[in-house]
Amino acid sequence: MEKITSNQNRQVKAWTKLKTKHGRQKAGQYLIEGWHLVSEAINYDQPIVTIITTEKRLASDGAAFKDRFDYVVVTDEVANHIADTKTTQGIFAVLSIIPTNQVAANFASGGWLLLDQIQDPGNIGTMVRTADAMGLSGVVFGTGTASQYAPKVSRSMQGSQFHIQIAEADLSEWINEYHEQGYPVYGTELNPDAVALDEVPAQANFALVMGNEGNGMQASLLALTDANLFIPMKGNAESLNVAIAAALVMFHLQK
Structure with a gap:
């Protein structure tokens, strides 16, 4: 299990860029945030690349994804850094953008x-x-x-x-x-x-x-x-x- 603790980590920087239009277009990916959205993406077979989770969220909801998808554990500090909300739920997913x-x-x-x-x-x-x-x-x-x-x-x-x-x-x-x-x-x-x-x-x-x-x-x-x-x-x-x-x-x- 990979754990990321630094906001300077290469993957963290890449995830942060997905909050911008240019970053999404360049990567061909986008970021969703919050357990409701992530669980809906799981339940409706969306093209999930990676799930990003804190240890607390992994303990509460990990059974729904840890045996099915690649996932990375991050600290609360990293979760707050990549979040687009003021109070993060500690769970994100990177999805592929499917061309129209x-x-x-x-x-x-x-x-x-x-x-x-x-x-x-x-x-x-x-x-x-x-x-x-x-x-x-x-x-x-x-x-x-x-x-x-x-x-x-x-x-x-x-x-x-x-x-x-x-x-x-x-x-x-x-x-x-x-x-x-x-x-x-x-x-x-x-x-x-x-x-x-x-x-x-x-x-x-x-x-x-x-x-x-x-x-x-x-x-x-x-x-x-x-x-x-x-x-x-x-x-x-x-x-x-x-x-x-x-x-x-x-x-x-x-x-």
Whole structure:
């Protein structure tokens, strides 16, 4: 059993770099933190390279992984150094990043949520978890959307990223491919041509684009949708949080 006690250790430096976009791209790996995420990765057969654990966490949860995966024991000081949270749980995993083209063949049908330049990790996590709960096939992170591998985004999804398909792609290309299957793509914008959500029936196959928290959907993507939907509201609120709006639309559309 290997034990690392220094923050200057070569592996510790490599793990720390995985908290950055450049580090993840260079290594082709990313880091997840916390027992819930690590256990979900184990249970859903994710490409785990190494598990990093403190002795305390090994004693409490090691039975779930020590006979199945490579693991390294680190001191509390090292765990705090590589952690992205203020209070670490003392358990991490390094996972391989699977290129999108290895899962793209499965994007043919079902309900899909497309994120257009969504930046807030909490909003992303809520939408991905809702897509998971509603039984959607997957979520596509469009250009300009925060990366699914960023630590805060990863934690906010709480393991739902391992339950459904997730990809990072150019949304315009993806929409065109989805249209080739003959399935509708809906945007979300309140304009004179928008259609009330309750006028659209539930369906088995659709794509729903949710736009940036402040600016909404890009005009170039709005031009590609079959219809833009709005949520009828009885009260006086001017708008809804993007994650709440997405939840309502997904709940209505998903057959």
